[in-house]
Amino acid sequence: MLTKREELFGGTPDEYLSHKEKYENSTRKAVILFSLLRKIQEENNTDLTNYRNLLSGVLGASISQDGSPFGLHYIMFMPVFMSQADEEQQERWLHRALNCSIIGSYAQTELGHGTFIRGLETTATYDPSTQEFVLHSPTLTSYKWWPGGLGNTANYCIVIAQLYSKGECHGIHSFIVQVRDEDTHMPLPGIKVGEIGVKMGLNAVNNGFIGFENVRIPRTNMLMKHAKILEDGTYVKSKNSKLIYGAMVFVRVVIVFDSVNYLAKAITVATRYSAVRRQSQLKEGEPERQILDYVTQQDKILTAIAGCFAMKMNARMLWDTFNVINDQLHKGNMERLGELHALACCLKAISTSDSSLFTARCRVSCGGHGYMVSSTLPATSALTTASCTYEGDNTVLLLQTARFLLKTWRQIDTGPLTPTVEYLKTVSAPGFSYKWENSIEGIIRGFQIVSMKKISSCLNLMTAKVMSGMSQADAWNTISIQLVSAGESHCRAIVISTFHEDMSKAMRSMSASLAEVMGQLVELYAVYWTLERLGDLLEYTSISGADVVKLRSWYEELLRKIRPNAVGLVDAFDIIDELLQSTLGAYDGRVYERLMEEALKSPLNAEPVNQSFHKYLKPFMQGKL
Ligand SMILES: CCCCC/C=C\C/C=C\C/C=C\C/C=C\C/C=C/C(=O)SCCNC(=O)CCNC(=O)[C@H](O)C(C)(C)COP(=O)(O)OP(=O)(O)OC[C@H]1O[C@@H](n2cnc3c(N)ncnc32)[C@H](O)[C@@H]1OP(=O)(O)O
Ligand SMILES: Cc1cc2nc3c(=O)[nH]c(=O)nc-3n(C[C@H](O)[C@H](O)[C@H](O)COP(=O)(O)OP(=O)(O)OC[C@H]3O[C@@H](n4cnc5c(N)ncnc54)[C@H](O)[C@@H]3O)c2cc1C
Numbered sequence: 001m002l003t004k005r006e007e008l009f010g011g012t013p014d015e016y017l018s019h020k021e022k023y024e025n026s027t028r029k030a031v032i033l034f035s036l037l038r039k040i041q042e043e044n045n046t047d048l049t050n051y052r053n054l055l056s057g058v059l060g061a062s063i064s065q066d067g068s069p070f071g072l073h074y075i076m077f078m079p080v081f082m083s084q085a086d087e088e089q090q091e092r093w094l095h096r097a098l099n100c101s102i103i104g105s106y107a108q109t110e111l112g113h114g115t116f117i118r119g120l121e122t123t124a125t126y127d128p129s130t131q132e133f134v135l136h137s138p139t140l141t142s143y144k145w146w147p148g149g150l151g152n153t154a155n156y157c158i159v160i161a162q163l164y165s166k167g168e169c170h171g172i173h174s175f176i177v178q179v180r181d182e183d184t185h186m187p188l189p190g191i192k193v194g195e196i197g198v199k200m201g202l203n204a205v206n207n208g209f210i211g212f213e214n215v216r217i218p219r220t221n222m223l224m225k226h227a228k229i230l231e232d233g234t235y236v237k238s239k240n241s242k243l244i245y246g247a248m249v250f251v252r253v254v255i256v257f258d259s260v261n262y263l264a265k266a267i268t269v270a271t272r273y274s275a276v277r278r279q280s281q282l283k284e285g286e287p288e289r290q291i292l293d294y295v296t297q298q299d300k301i302l303t304a305i306a307g308c309f310a311m312k313m314n315a316r317m318l319w320d321t322f323n324v325i326n327d328q329l330h331k332g333n334m335e336r337l338g339e340l341h342a343l344a345c346c347l348k349a350i351s352t353s354d355s356s357l358f359t360a361r362c363r364v365s366c367g368g369h370g371y372m373v374s375s376t377l378p379a380t381s382a383l384t385t386a387s388c389t390y391e392g393d394n395t396v397l398l399l400q401t402a403r404f405l406l407k408t409w410r411q412i413d414t415g416p417l418t419p420t421v422e423y424l425k426t427v428s429a430p431g432f433s434y435k436w437e438n439s440i441e442g443i444i445r446g447f448q449i450v451s452m453k454k455i456s457s458c459l460n461l462m463t464a465k466v467m468s469g470m471s472q473a474d475a476w477n478t479i480s481i482q483l484v485s486a487g488e489s490h491c492r493a494i495v496i497s498t499f500h501e502d503m504s505k506a507m508r509s510m511s512a513s514l515a516e517v518m519g520q521l522v523e524l525y526a527v528y529w530t531l532e533r534l535g536d537l538l539e540y541t542s543i544s545g546a547d548v549v550k551l552r553s554w555y556e557e558l559l560r561k562i563r564p565n566a567v568g569l570v571d572a573f574d575i576i577d578e579l580l581q582s583t584l585g586a587y588d589g590r591v592y593e594r595l596m597e598e599a600l601k602s603p604l605n606a607e608p609v610n611q612s613f614h615k616y617l618k619p620f621m622q623g624k625l
Contacts, residue, residue, distance in 0.1 A: 007032060015373045016603055019198050026204030030070045038099060065379035066204035072148030075254060077104030080158050080247040084174050084223040105150040105157040107210060112141025115396050117172055124161040124175055128233040131219045137211040150208030151195025155180040165233045174223040179210060190215040201382025240334050249341055251391050252348040253322045256315040259355035259387055260308055266380045267304045268570040269585030270362035274301060275567050276589045292566060298559040300365040304358035305569050306525040310499040311351045317498050318347050339418045342404035345397035346491035353394055356384040369584055374598040376582040398487035399480060405455045405490055420494060423448045436543040438550050440500050443526045446541045447493035453540040454486035496526050517565050524558045527551055
């Protein structure tokens with residue numbers, strides 16, 4: 001009788017399973033895990049008030065690097081339902097979703113549209129004679145494409161469609177649609193549903209496609225917390241059209257936490273391996289050195305550790321900001337919605353692009369063994385690059401942040417600014433003077449000034465182009481590279497200042513030795529990004545060549561100081577071997593034994609001579625083919 005642990009982590013490694021077997025195996029594991037999660041929910045009477053703990057349980061439970069076929073059910077189906085369904089609808093469906101007696105997905109993206117959601121083609125046309133919506137996919141490009149779990153797992157999904165009533169289009173709205181029979185799991189009439197095929201990663205998420213051929217759903221399947229359709233087809237608009245976007249903000253907040261988790265895995269593997277791996281002699285005749293002793297290796301890995309801690313603190317800040325503003329939204333106060341959207345956009349973009357960048361560096365820092373699937377680094381790299389796209393392409397999201405920043409800059413003199421942008425007022429105030437200094441505070445100020453000057457420059461450029469006769473849209477597109485850069489600079493200024501401020505607070509309750517190490521991480525993060533963004537700082541601040549020479553020395557000194565604590569820092573993530581799933585990063589450091597153990601699991605090692613020798617090689621080598 002296998003133990004739960006053996007059931008979950010034993011058997012043929014996923015990499016040797018077919019696409020179909022991988023899905024079936026991940027469903028088997030998901031059922032075991034989510035049954036345990038459901039039991040914990042019931043024992044702790046978990047309800048939706050602490051949804052984040054439930055969600056972190058799900059994310060933690062998605063043991064496979066390839067995700068989980070239930071992921072979307074928790075990450076999007078339920079949050080969207082909670083934010084957009086009215087009380088009656090929540091009463092009807094939410095409990096069933098919470099105890100997984102129905103499994104849902106989230107179908108927004110279509111073959112032809114992902115970013116431009118106002119261009120989605122799926123239609124939901126209201127028929128007052130039957131009080132139903134007719135859901136239809138008018139073209140191939142209108143087929144929903146990507147929804148996680150939709151291929152073979154979900155029996156319900158939230159569909160985003162253009163709402164038509166009385167001949168008028170009211171834009172995109174959300175509908176809950178049953179896609180498969182709850183007993184037979186057969187697709188319901190008029191529904192064409194399937195799986196989209198092998199992807200670069202996340203191949204256990206079971207991403208699917210779905211098309212509707214005049215599928216009828218009751219009027220009450222339109223999620224009506226905000227906008228409504230009355231029985232006679234009258235459309236009652238939402239207090240704020242942007243509230244339909246709310247769930248995407250929530251998921252972007254989740255993704256920032258998630259990017260930290262992915263990066264923590266990658267740096268745990270790379271750091272532990274770099275402590276085990278000995279290669280080359282630093283001095284003739286000496287024993288080969290741990291590769292972590294090479295400063296170039298420290299440059300790759302220690303900056304990733306600092307980045308992980310920095311983003312963790314910013315994820316917490318974003319979550320707290322989200323909850324404060326979400327409470328205000330529930331009370332009808334929309335004042336800070338734009339700020340929250342802009343913050344979620346830029347932090348999602350920067351956290352995922354940093355995580356992708358540093359994970360790729362961790363992969364190459366482990367040499368050939370880092371290219372083995374058994375190291376888990378290739379899968380983690382595939383995961384982090386996906387997060388730069390899903391829940392909003394990073395470029396597009398940074399442009400959203402830039403849109404908010406330009407709007408804020410236009411109104412800079414009309415009154416107080418909201419917390420995440422009030423620095424713009426400080427560094428642009430008359431009489432504000434600043435001279436570059438090589439300190440954390442000096443660096444933060446420098447990044448704030450860069451951000452402010454880029455925003456100001458973008459607005460001046462836009463104005464000049466429009467004055468010269470160019471349309472707003474063309475002017476926007478022409479300077480969009482600079483707009484993205486302004487969004488990134490704004491975010492980097494926030495990340496460094498939040499890391500410094502929140503870590504300084506946390507350090508007050510730490511031992512002196514721990515506080516010293518944490519302080520070194522903050523400095524390393526700030527100095528690293530200063531050296532990475534020297535062009536901006538030279539353009540917009542008084543930083544000098546002499547300052548740069550001193551910064552480089554400061555950087556190298558920090559790497560030297562942090563090196564002895566590198567393994568301890570990643571051990572602090574406390575990622576158990578079963579979740580790390582890495583031959584290079586296992587806690588016992590038996591790298592070579594594990595690499596060989598995993599290799600021997602390859603089906604190609606089951607027999608000494610593979611059948612292809614007799615079928616192909618031998619006749620070929622004997623000139624008979
Ligand atoms: C995969 C799970 C496996 C299980 C576990 C294993 C591992 C993974 C674990 C966790 C992973 C976590 C998450 C993964 C989750 C799911 C997978 C992916 C799901 C999806 O991708 S769902 C689809 C997401 N799609 C998008 O995000 C589309 C992006 N596009 C847009 O948001 C919009 O089109 C746009 C780019 C913002 C433009 O919209 P548009 O209306 O045209 O806007 P504008 O004209 O630019 O501005 C209008 C106005 O509206 C404001 N606005 C826009 N968006 C928002 C918003 N979201 N909130 C608030 N306000 C918004 C904008 O600011 C403008 O306001 P103004 O005042 O300036 O007018
Ligand atoms: C692993 C994974 C899981 C997913 N899961 C889901 C899911 O469960 N449900 C769901 O609905 N969707 C899901 N998606 C789809 C995802 O939301 C879209 O891929 C994403 O929104 C990007 O849209 P797109 O793919 O159409 O790319 P496009 O929008 O076509 O982008 C392609 C390029 O065009 C550029 N571009 C587009 N618009 C602009 C613009 N206005 N200005 C400047 N540049 C622009 C982009 O920057 C990008 O470089 C998933 C995607 C992935 C990869």
